[in-house]
Amino acid sequence: MITRVTALPKLFIGIDIHKRSWKIHCSTDLFAGKSFTMPPDPNELLKYVQKHFPDHQVSTAYEAGCCGYSAHRSFVSFGWESLVVNPADIHRKGKERYTKTDRIDAQLISRELKDGRLQSIIVPDIEREELRSLFRRRNDLVKDLRRIKSLIKMQLLYYGVKVPPEFDNDHWSHEFRHWVDSQEFEYGTARESLASKMRDFRFTDKELRDISSKLRAYCRTHFKQDYYLLRSIPGIGGIVAVGIIAELGDLRRFSSLKHLAGYIGLAPNIYESGANSKSKGMNPRCHRLIRSYFVEAAWQAIRTDPVMQTYYRQHLGKDVKKIIVKVAHKLLSRTLAVIKTKTPYEIGVVA
Structure with a gap:
């Protein structure tokens, strides 16, 4: 045989x-x-x-x-x-x-x-992987800038320097920066400490602005169609659009809204056993950065889009955090729709 x-x-x-x-x-x-x-x-x-x-x-x-x-x-x-x-x-x-x-x-x-029980994650191509690297560098700079601002405010508070009411907000105007530069202390060492922090602040602020500009310019050139489709949606600005392109890749790969919402983490975490069923909040397995971007974008959307405003008001009286997550989910649906249909969103039109 x-x-x-x-x-x-x-x-x-x-x-x-x-x-x-x-x-x-x-x-x-x-x-x-x-x-x-x-x-x-x-x-x-x-x-x-x-x-x-x-x-x-x-x-x-x-x-x-x-x-x-x-x-x-x-x-x-x-x-x-x-x-x-x-x-x-x-x-x-x-x-x-x-x-x-x-x-x-x-x-x-x-x-x-x-x-046969393993499933691969989506491996990005080299171009998108390197774009993602620059986008994540920007997010590191955002964290650094917040830290430096806190250090400067802590030093002013420590030495009993009161910030004038017109400057006491999150926006650091040029007038406020000049005011910080003009502060005098009894000895030069404290002055030099504050000056060093301000130099660090200005460097990080410039780096953040430069990288943000380069990210937007790159996406306008290499991902022009998707970038402008995303920008047509109220609440989604240039940086959020860049983040979606860099971190999520081509949204057309998602078969449904449920698939995309589960990937980002805008889907409920449900526990069910017999007759008992309860929601345990948002799923902890998520893309935290993009989920936070969509939640922030949802706040902006309800200010600029009448459809989103109406949807938000329909749920008034409930927990505000839960309402804004619902708005973010609706915004996600809108995002997937404009990319798949290649049709820019029109404000006031129900999606």
Whole structure:
């Protein structure tokens, strides 16, 4: 009797990626395999596979994290199937939830990959990934600017310097900045401390403005259609539009509003058992930055769009936070609609 190979043997590689080393676990469709440590280099893994598992159909998976997608792109270039997975999607049984090592993590990834229970996150293309990097740099600058402002106000308060009523707000006008520069103290050291903070403030403020301008200009050039479609929606300004393009990618990939709302986190977290059912607030698994952007945009939308104002007033008397989340969900629906239909939004028209 002659036996024939009817399918390629399969190799499943689970990788726990770190900066200095990778923990690898290899298993096939016939045996559980082995674990070992190797340098963090995709080409080294390729050499190992070519030596020990020639003619195998290779699938790899690793957790999304600080090491990005360069390894994934290398594996794809080798002709392998590669998944980058959310760590929360890796199922742990029993005591596996209480025991964590790099070796165990690699074994779990390999096991879940072999059983077909893993689903990859959306890996952005290089252009959008680098746009996202600049957008996140802007958000870091926003946090730095808030911190520096707080430090300056703390020093004024500490030394008993009262801010004039016309300057006592969140907007730091040029007049207020000149007023801060003009403050005198008994000794020069306190003055120099405040001057140093003001130099830091001016540098960060300029960086924030420059990067914001570059982000808007880039999206106007390279994502012109989507950028202006998003800008047509009341409440969505230039930076929010850039954030949607950079962080969410092409919204057309979302099959439905439910899919998009679940991804961002504007969907309720529901617990149901038998006759008992209750909502536990917004889902903690979310894209926190974009969710916060949509909530902020919702406040602006109810000021500028009559349709949103009417919708908001229909729910008056309820918890304000819950109402604004409803408005944000409606704004999200509007966002998906204008992108998919390629039709700019018209104020006053019910969406």
